[in-house]
Amino acid sequence: MRKNNAKLVIYQTKSGSLEFKGDFEKDTIWATQSQIVELFSVDQSVVSRHIRNIFDEGEVSSKSNMQKMHIANSDKPVVFYSLDVVLAVGYRTNSKIAIDFRKWATKVLRQHILEGYTINRRLISRNYQSYLKAVENVKKYLPVSDKLKTSDVLDLVKMFASTWLSLDSYDKDGLPKKGSTKRQITVTSNDLSEALSNLKESLIKQGIATDLFGQGRQKNDVDSIIKNVFQSYAGKDLYPTLEEKAANLLYFIAKGHPFLDGNKRSAAFAFVWFLRKANILNISEITPEALTALTLLVAESNPKDKGKIIGLILMLIK
Numbered sequence: 001m002r003k004n005n006a007k008l009v010i011y012q013t014k015s016g017s018l019e020f021k022g023d024f025e026k027d028t029i030w031a032t033q034s035q036i037v038e039l040f041s042v043d044q045s046v047v048s049r050h051i052r053n054i055f056d057e058g059e060v061s062s063k064s065n066m067q068k069m070h071i072a073n074s075d076k077p078v079v080f081y082s083l084d085v086v087l088a089v090g091y092r093t094n095s096k097i098a099i100d101f102r103k104w105a106t107k108v109l110r111q112h113i114l115e116g117y118t119i120n121r122r123l124i125s126r127n128y129q130s131y132l133k134a135v136e137n138v139k140k141y142l143p144v145s146d147k148l149k150t151s152d153v154l155d156l157v158k159m160f161a162s163t164w165l166s167l168d169s170y171d172k173d174g175l176p177k178k179g180s181t182k183r184q185i186t187v188t189s190n191d192l193s194e195a196l197s198n199l200k201e202s203l204i205k206q207g208i209a210t211d212l213f214g215q216g217r218q219k220n221d222v223d224s225i226i227k228n229v230f231q232s233y234a235g236k237d238l239y240p241t242l243e244e245k246a247a248n249l250l251y252f253i254a255k256g257h258p259f260l261d262g263n264k265r266s267a268a269f270a271f272v273w274f275l276r277k278a279n280i281l282n283i284s285e286i287t288p289e290a291l292t293a294l295t296l297l298v299a300e301s302n303p304k305d306k307g308k309i310i311g312l313i314l315m316l317i318k
Helices: 033-040 044-056 083-093 095-114 121-141 150-161 189-205 221-229 242-256 263-278 288-299 303-317
Strands: 007-012 017-023 028-032 066-069 078-081
Touching: 017 033, 028 033, 028 083, 033 044, 033 078, 033 083, 033 095, 044 083, 083 095, 189 221, 189 263, 221 242, 242 263, 242 288, 242 303, 263 288, 288 303
Parallel strands: none
Antiparallel strands: 007 017, 017 028, 028 078, 066 078
C-alpha cells in the first residue's frame, strides 16, 4: 500500500480542471481510472479494456505503474495509474489530448527537477550539495542546440547526477579513463553492418529514413570503425575493456560522420547494440531521451575534448 504523500498538480481542460498527484521522487504523475475517463472523454469500460490490454501485452508493467492509495472520503484504497499508463490509454483513444497532456506533465516534472524538488533530502542529505552541483555542471556542459529537447537533456542530467560525481572533475581531467570488464567478445564488421542494415530497413518502413541512411561515404567504413575499436599493439588492445570499446564505438560514428545520412541514429543504435551484445549493462537504465542527448553531446563536442567525452560515457556505463 502506498502512502498518499504526493503533491497535487492541476491540469486545465476545456471544460474545467483535474487534480493529479505529482510523484516527483518517481518522476511521474498518478491518476485514477475515473480521471483518465474524464481526461480523454471516453466510457469507463473503454478505459478499463485498454488498461487491461496494456498490461497483458506488456506495453507497460503493472508492478511499477499501478498503486493503491488512501484518499479522503473513501473507506477503501483507490487504484492509481502512472503517467505511462495514462499516456498509453490516451494514444489508443485520443492522441491529440495525450500529446497535450504529455507536454504538460513533462513541463511540471521538469520544473521540479530543475528546482531540486525530486530529491529525497532525508535520504541524501549528506550528498545534497554535490547532487545539485552535478546537475548544474551537467547542464553547463551540454551543447546548445535546437535539436536537443529540454526533456531529453533532463533525462541525461538525471543520469549523470545519480552518479554523485561533481563534474568539476570534467575540468580537472578527473573522469574515468578505463572501464572494468576485460572479457573478450567477437564482433565483426559484418555483424555491425547487418545490424545497421536491419535498422535502416525498419526506419524506411516507418517512413523516417531514406536510402541514403547508413550509406557509407567511403568503401569499408564500418570495417574501419570496428578495426579502430578493436585495434591492438604488441598483443594488447588499445581499448582493453568492453566499456571503453562501447564508448569509442559511439564516438567514432557520431563524431566521424562515416555515413551520408543517419550518423547520430546509427551511433546510438550501435552503442546500445554493442552493450547488449557484451551483456554489460541493463539497457533499461538508459532512456531513449537520455541516449538522444548523449549522442548529440558527443556529436557536437570539441575534438580536443575526446578524452573527457569518453570519460563521461564511461561514467554512465561503468
